Amino acid sequence: MTLSTTDGGPGSATAAVISAKAGRRKPLRLGGRKLTFDFVSFLLVFLILPLAIFLIFVIGPFAQAVYYAMTDWTGFSPDMKFVALDNFVRLFKDPTFLRAMGNNIILAVIVPLVTLTIALIFASMITIGGPSGGQVRGLKGSSFYRIVSFFPYVIPAIVIGILWSMIYTPSGLLNGLLGLIGIDTNNFAWLGDENTAMGASIFVIVWGMVGFYMVLFIAAIKGVPAETYEAARLDGAGRFRTTVSITLPLIRDNVQTAYIYIGIMALDAFVYMAALNPVRNPSTVVMSQYLYSTAFEKFQFGLASAMGVVLAVITLLFAAVVFVVNWATGGRKDGGRA
Amino acid sequence: MSDDTRSMIAIDHSAMSKPAGVRTPKATNSDRVVETISHIILAVWSAIVILPMLWTLFSSFKSSAEIFTSPFGLPGSWNFDNYVSAWVKNNFGQMFLNTVIVVGASLILVMLLGAMCAYVLARFSVPGSRIIYYLMLAGLTFPVFLAIVPLFFVLKNIGLQGTLPGLIITYVAFALPFTVFFLFSFFKSLPYEIQEAAYVDGASEWRTFFQVMLPMAKPGLAAVAILNFLGLWNQFLLPVALNPSKDQWVLSQGMASFSAAAGYQVDYGALFAAVIITILPVLIVYILFQRQLQGSVSQGTSK
Numbered sequence: 069m070t071l072s073t074t075d076g077g078p079g080s081a082t083a084a085v086i087s088a089k090a091g092r093r094k095p096l097r098l099g100g101r102k103l104t105f106d107f108v109s110f111l112l113v114f115l116i117l118p119l120a121i122f123l124i125f126v127i128g129p130f131a132q133a134v135y136y137a138m139t140d141w142t143g144f145s146p147d148m149k150f151v152a153l154d155n156f157v158r159l160f161k162d163p164t165f166l167r168a169m170g171n172n173i174i175l176a177v178i179v180p181l182v183t184l185t186i187a188l189i190f191a192s193m194i195t196i197g198g199p200s201g202g203q204v205r206g207l208k209g210s211s212f213y214r215i216v217s218f219f220p221y222v223i224p225a226i227v228i229g230i231l232w233s234m235i236y237t238p239s240g241l242l243n244g245l246l247g248l249i250g251i252d253t254n255n256f257a258w259l260g261d262e263n264t265a266m267g268a269s270i271f272v273i274v275w276g277m278v279g280f281y282m283v284l285f286i287a288a289i290k291g292v293p294a295e296t297y298e299a300a301r302l303d304g305a306g307r308f309r310t311t312v313s314i315t316l317p318l319i320r321d322n323v324q325t326a327y328i329y330i331g332i333m334a335l336d337a338f339v340y341m342a343a344l345n346p347v348r349n350p351s352t353v354v355m356s357q358y359l360y361s362t363a364f365e366k367f368q369f370g371l372a373s374a375m376g377v378v379l380a381v382i383t384l385l386f387a388a389v390v391f392v393v394n395w396a397t398g399g400r401k402d403g404g405r406a
Numbered sequence: 407m408s409d410d411t412r413s414m415i416a417i418d419h420s421a422m423s424k425p426a427g428v429r430t431p432k433a434t435n436s437d438r439v440v441e442t443i444s445h446i447i448l449a450v451w452s453a454i455v456i457l458p459m460l461w462t463l464f465s466s467f468k469s470s471a472e473i474f475t476s477p478f479g480l481p482g483s484w485n486f487d488n489y490v491s492a493w494v495k496n497n498f499g500q501m502f503l504n505t506v507i508v509v510g511a512s513l514i515l516v517m518l519l520g521a522m523c524a525y526v527l528a529r530f531s532v533p534g535s536r537i538i539y540y541l542m543l544a545g546l547t548f549p550v551f552l553a554i555v556p557l558f559f560v561l562k563n564i565g566l567q568g569t570l571p572g573l574i575i576t577y578v579a580f581a582l583p584f585t586v587f588f589l590f591s592f593f594k595s596l597p598y599e600i601q602e603a604a605y606v607d608g609a610s611e612w613r614t615f616f617q618v619m620l621p622m623a624k625p626g627l628a629a630v631a632i633l634n635f636l637g638l639w640n641q642f643l644l645p646v647a648l649n650p651s652k653d654q655w656v657l658s659q660g661m662a663s664f665s666a667a668a669g670y671q672v673d674y675g676a677l678f679a680a681v682i683i684t685i686l687p688v689l690i691v692y693i694l695f696q697r698q699l700q701g702s703v704s705q706g707t708s709k
Contacts, residue, residue, distance in 0.1 A: 106610040106611050107611055110612055110615075114611075114615070115523060115526045115527075115532065118519040118520065118522060118586075119523065121575065121579050121582065122541070122545065122582050122583070123541075124579070125560065125578075125579035126545045126553060126579050126580060126582075126583075127541055129552075129553035129554075129555075129556035129557040130544065130548055130552055130556075132556035132560075136555065190447075190448065193444040193447070193448060197444050207441065207445065209445075210448075213448045213449075215696055216452045216455050216456060218696070218699075218700060219455060219692065220455060222640075222685075222688045222699075224642065224657075224685070224688070225640060225642060226642050226662055226665070227661055227681055227685055230661055230665050230677070230681070231458055231462060232458070233665070234674075235458055239474060241461050244478060248478075275455070278451075279455075287700075336549050336551065338642075339643070342662075342665075343665050356549070356551050359551055364647060369555050372555055373552075373556075375551075376549065376551050376552035376553075376554075376555070379551055383548070383549055384547070
């Protein structure tokens, strides 16, 4: 990677970039330096202190959770029995947990697909959707759309959840608006009916996320040389064809990163689902919600930790699947831009 | 990447988005159709985003009765009764203060510690840096839910459970990996000659960092600080699980208690006012910094 490409601008932060950059210039060596007070105190405060905080409050609890997952700990007594994999066996026989896992998988499949498709379409309209003559450019007034659609991303998720649960109530904004345009919904409870609860919840998450990924894709598309789009146009490619055959392959690494980010979010989904739906609602319950009530309402900490382990394993599997799919569909063949 | 290359790229972009005006292309009919459809789609989406916000704003000035009798009209009178009720009766004043304290303290701490850690990792060859890298990656990828139960007891054992300092240190720990990742490549890109020149001039390691390197990293620090501010202000699970006592609640917990009470004598006017109180600070930050924010989103997450 050379310095003059648009890749790896300040702050780009993935393994590939970091390791590529690491090889560029030899960092100053620690060894062979005089252990003066200055240098030792510097290392203690600059490296050891942040690392200690990170290990004690993040990595430590992760490791402990894996152990607790194999105990019957309730949190009230210091003694706990080691039960090996009993908790996991119990989980996979628990219909509520299996239901929650299924719902999480639905979320992890549909939310990224819908969100990223909409985000990509919007980003294409904004960057290259302009007239087919002259220079490749976007729509007029596109910065307005960009600013507005990004806005939900900065609102706390709990606020988004509460707001939409009010919008969806039988006497809420949605039924009112539908009434105004002549559709009588009979005070339909969007979150109360099990046929619509999941779809309504997914829409809320998509609503909150589209703007963020749109901005991400806009930046990626602007990194593609304009000549590429001009060449495609000369070859007679229409807008749809350009998006599918030019944009998508060229920004595939951005799409992969986005997929993993939003997938991890969808596998958690706690805040949205907790604000929108009660935990007892089987058509929408998710693992994180069930974990929370198992831990902090029923105090079965061992079992709850086991759920956390399952959630973490599914998260890693999800990331692995995204990597494999990207690789199998030719992610490395065309060299990529990253 | 040097400053020159960065400005070169900036020129590239502006050249691309602004046509040089060589000729004014004639729009064909199909262009106009496509453009109109695009505008309609984007405008509809903008309406879907803006309408709930306007509805919230108007409702926050209405009485609970008025919210149900005329849900769409402008409020009959613009009075701040709901805000007073949310701020005083529902204790959102205290929660606002708590949130400012917790987010402010943890933001300063995580920026300082994150910058220091990223600086050492990026500019010195530390033994075991590969392991540190993977641990940080794990901290970014693993669900917070896995850690939440043991974290509760870690804090309890050191006597910080249910206190604001306990919450602050937890915020710092969980925001640290992202901050370090983001700043790592930023520090990596700064020129080595300047650091070496500082040593030659006799500056200590501490002085080199605080007086030479840290000021040079300002753009990166600003970008990650904005993202961290939003992330910490919107934090939900950590306070809900770790911060039970009511007089130490942060805003998101206050919102959650409204949601838990949904349907049972909720003061809807106060709820909408509380929503406005909660999102006003992020709204201001967003409007002030929206350009930098969108820039840092694409920097921090692309590739």
